[in-house]
Amino acid sequence: MQQPVLTVENLETHFFSRAGVVKAVDRVSFSVQPGEVMGLVGESGSGKSITGYSIIGLVSEPGRIVGGSIKFKGEELRGLPESRIRSIRGNRIAMIFQDPMMTLNPVLRIDTQMIETIHAHQNVSAGRAREMARDALGRVGIPSPDERLLAYPHQFSGGMRQRVAIAIALLNKPDLIICDEPTTALDVTIQEQILCEMQTLCRETGTALIWITHDLSVVAGLADSICVMYAGKIVENGSISDVLDRPRHPYTVGLIGSIPSRNTRGQPLAQIPGSTPSLLNLGAGCAFRTRCERASGECEKDPVLTKRNGRSVRCFHPVAES
Amino acid sequence: MNRQNLPNPAVTPILRLEKVSKKFEKSLDVAAKVANLFGAGIRQEIVHAVDEVSLDVYPGEVVGLVGESGCGKSTLGRMAVGLHGLNSGARFWKGEDLDKMDTKQKHATRLAIQMIFQDPYASLNPRLRVSDIVGEAPVVHRLVGRAQKKEYVESKLELVGLDPLMIDRFPHQFSGGQRARVGIARALAVNPEFLVCDEAVAALDVSIQAQVLNLFVSLRNRLNLTYLFISHDLAVVRHLSDRVVIMYLGRVLESAASDQIFSRANHPYTQALLASAPELTTKKKVFVGVRGEIPSPLNPPSGCHFHPRCIHAMERCKTERPPLLEVAPAHFSACHLNEDAASSRMSRLVQIAPANDLRKKARTGAAS
Numbered sequence: 001m002q003q004p005v006l007t008v009e010n011l012e013t014h015f016f017s018r019a020g021v022v023k024a025v026d027r028v029s030f031s032v033q034p035g036e037v038m039g040l041v042g043e044s045g046s047g048k049s050i051t052g053y054s055i056i057g058l059v060s061e062p063g064r065i066v067g068g069s070i071k072f073k074g075e076e077l078r079g080l081p082e083s084r085i086r087s088i089r090g091n092r093i094a095m096i097f098q099d100p101m102m103t104l105n106p107v108l109r110i111d112t113q114m115i116e117t118i119h120a121h122q123n124v125s126a127g128r129a130r131e132m133a134r135d136a137l138g139r140v141g142i143p144s145p146d147e148r149l150l151a152y153p154h155q156f157s158g159g160m161r162q163r164v165a166i167a168i169a170l171l172n173k174p175d176l177i178i179c180d181e182p183t184t185a186l187d188v189t190i191q192e193q194i195l196c197e198m199q200t201l202c203r204e205t206g207t208a209l210i211w212i213t214h215d216l217s218v219v220a221g222l223a224d225s226i227c228v229m230y231a232g233k234i235v236e237n238g239s240i241s242d243v244l245d246r247p248r249h250p251y252t253v254g255l256i257g258s259i260p261s262r263n264t265r266g267q268p269l270a271q272i273p274g275s276t277p278s279l280l281n282l283g284a285g286c287a288f289r290t291r292c293e294r295a296s297g298e299c300e301k302d303p304v305l306t307k308r309n310g311r312s313v314r315c316f317h318p319v320a321e322s
Numbered sequence: 323m324n325r326q327n328l329p330n331p332a333v334t335p336i337l338r339l340e341k342v343s344k345k346f347e348k349s350l351d352v353a354a355k356v357a358n359l360f361g362a363g364i365r366q367e368i369v370h371a372v373d374e375v376s377l378d379v380y381p382g383e384v385v386g387l388v389g390e391s392g393c394g395k396s397t398l399g400r401m402a403v404g405l406h407g408l409n410s411g412a413r414f415w416k417g418e419d420l421d422k423m424d425t426k427q428k429h430a431t432r433l434a435i436q437m438i439f440q441d442p443y444a445s446l447n448p449r450l451r452v453s454d455i456v457g458e459a460p461v462v463h464r465l466v467g468r469a470q471k472k473e474y475v476e477s478k479l480e481l482v483g484l485d486p487l488m489i490d491r492f493p494h495q496f497s498g499g500q501r502a503r504v505g506i507a508r509a510l511a512v513n514p515e516f517l518v519c520d521e522a523v524a525a526l527d528v529s530i531q532a533q534v535l536n537l538f539v540s541l542r543n544r545l546n547l548t549y550l551f552i553s554h555d556l557a558v559v560r561h562l563s564d565r566v567v568i569m570y571l572g573r574v575l576e577s578a579a580s581d582q583i584f585s586r587a588n589h590p591y592t593q594a595l596l597a598s599a600p601e602l603t604t605k606k607k608v609f610v611g612v613r614g615e616i617p618s619p620l621n622p623p624s625g626c627h628f629h630p631r632c633i634h635a636m637e638r639c640k641t642e643r644p645p646l647l648e649v650a651p652a653h654f655s656a657c658h659l660n661e662d663a664a665s666s667r668m669s670r671l672v673q674i675a676p677a678n679d680l681r682k683k684a685r686t687g688a689a690s
Contacts, residue, residue, distance in 0.1 A: 192612070
């Protein structure tokens with residue numbers, strides 16, 4: 001087996017707020033192979049974005065990574081000096097955010113920002129850097145890239161801005177791109193275009209992707225494997241067809257049942273009762289037990305992520321494998 | 323839910339919009355006016371948000387209004403409620419012209435049409451308690467006496483699945499899903515017959531969205547409501563609607579019964595939209611995507627607005643606006659390909675080979 005690009009083990013990121021400790025990421029483990037697309041799915045507050053930020057070292061006060069390890073190609077990222085992290089971030093690991101304006105500086109032209117990114121990590125001439133920037137824009141499907149290099153971010157539409165953000169992420173041919181809801185703010189037809197670009201680009205370059213989203217249907221079409229998060233923990237992971245076609249954790253079952261589809265017309269959706277618990281001072285035991293119909297006295301204890309047949313479930317009473 | 327009930331022309335629509343248009347104009351500022359004196363020729367910017375749209379909604383029906391951003395679906399919804407005036411056209415409530423009613427009638431109609439807004443945070447006044455948010459309107463309109471307000475609000479909260487004990491809370495004390503329910507309770511407080519839901523579930527998490535969708539369905543059955551459900555989410559619309567109307571840049575491109583739209587879409591844009599919508603059941607899909615971007619409504623393309631992105635576009639599409647034609651019973655579509663009934667293109671469009679055909683075309687198009 002190949003060496004994974006990224007191995008995360010027992011990652012714990014806590015936020016120390018005045019009201020108490022919020023365990024946003026609680027002993028999360030997964031690994032990503034080269035060229036693999038992994039979907040990281042959860043509802044708001046499940047800790048999926050913070051997991052992404054933790055990997056790339058962007059968690060800021062009052063948040064702190066308090067435990068676990070993040071290995072990128074065998075190198076431990078936790079505890080590395082800032083200078084070393086900077087040489088990896090944006091170079092070997094890139095990130096694409098939901099709002100492209102978070103990546104782009106509104107007062108600088110696109111060419112300035114792209115060339116800056118290249119020069120931060122590669123020793124090339126200004127002319128060569130400009131060529132690389134132009135090629136990157138062309139690759140993500142921006143028409144007349146030479147002229148567009150001279151434009152400011154506000155002169156682009158939302159979809160085009162996201163393409164620019166993707167082009168910047170691709171500049172240094174990273175091994176891993178973390179995508180935090182990159183298509184959520186876009187219209188359906190534009191989303192399809194972006195997904196199309198990402199898919200071909202990753203296949204060509206062998207870049208691995210972590211696709212963070214709340215939208216199971218996007219992940220279904222894009223990802224090879226999936227991790228479902230709930231209240232800071234991974235509750236189920238496995239290959240995309242295993243998890244979506246034969247979900248075992250009651251939360252995954254409920255989540256899939258909540259999505260309206262071709263077959264649910266006119267019928268009530270299978271809803272999960274209640275709402276997501278606050279992560280503040282979350283007690284021991286399965287966090288989903290108050291909303292779960294399979295819960296029993298045993299669920300007061302912490303279930304562990306048990307691996308069987310290449311997939312893992314964190315539940316005492318998983319749905320039987322059929 | 324009873325479906326397949328095609329609109330019966332003998333029944334008066336509960337709401338009829340007849341060729342309604344809405345323009346938004348940005349008037350020139352002083353600097354631009356001065357510049358124009360020197361011959362700069364700066365022109366006023368006009369957005370045709372809604373361009374001669376006709377829409378009938380029949381009693382008891384759920385009409386889904388679908389489109390991408392900037393297509394005018396929200397503006398149309400607001401015109402239906404009366405939050406926007408009309409630049410041209412007319413609107414009828416149960417056969418009577420809304421803009422020619424006397425004040426008393428108008429008041430009654432306004433109560434009968436209510437709106438549920440997208441943002442459960444911005445649409446509730448943060449300084450009011452739930453008892454006032456929900457209870458204010460019915461008291462003002464003398465539907466209940468001030469003394470019965472508490473009881474009345476409690477009954478409405480129960481109706482939408484909230485604990486009546488929450489009556490004295492402020493909006494910030496609720497979660498997103500509960501706020502959405504408060505918004506629904508407020509709309510229901512004046513006993514409306516017709517609800518316009520503008521992206522009412524878009525801001526909610528999937529599991530909460532399912533709860534609210536179920537609530538919409540059960541309320542419809544219990545209170546005999548009619549909905550105009552505005553959304554960009556095709557899955558949600560398919561789940562809820564009897565009839566679907568597709569808009570693009572201020573115009574209706576297609577409208578038909580829900581089953582009809584999702585199984586045999588006629589308009590190339592609808593086909594592209596359906597092909598783009600991600601689905602849970604398709605694993606490892608090859609994404610293709612329609613070419614081009616959504617044009618700015620400030621300066622829409624001539625003729626058929628969709629022609630720059632359409633794979634079937636012809637010369638004629640650039641100049642002539644296609645009329646909305648009935649291509650099958652109660653199935654309307656605005657595409658020039660439908661006009662020559664004898665031509666082979668027509669049969670191809672109507673019988674449809676939606677996603678696959680489109681994919682193949684796009685792929686060969688990209689390769690050439």
